[in-house]
Amino acid sequence: MTRVMLADDVYKMVKDLGKTAIMVTHDLSEALSVGDKVVVLTKRPCVVKKIYDINYKNRSTPFNNRKEKEFNYYYEKIWRDLDVKL
Numbered sequence: 568m569t570r571v572m573l574a575d576d577v578y579k580m581v582k583d584l585g586k587t588a589i590m591v592t593h594d595l596s597e598a599l600s601v602g603d604k605v606v607v608l609t610k611r612p613c614v615v616k617k618i619y620d621i622n623y624k625n626r627s628t629p630f631n632n633r634k635e636k637e638f639n640y641y642y643e644k645i646w647r648d649l650d651v652k653l
Contacts, residue, residue, distance in 0.1 A: 620639070
């Protein structure tokens, strides 16, 4: 819960200041809730595999972005590109 609240604060700060930030995370939900773009990297040696533009109809705070219907669409689509073997 604290992590999601912190993401809301950082998101608001970056937007209010009109700055660009690069966030590195292994948490796909976090990337989708905060980012305007998600870059998928390959395994080592890593190279850019694909870049996704994240567009929500009602972009809001990271907490609220997780509730958008597009969130699940992006999550499923990007998950397939991660080469994760379950």
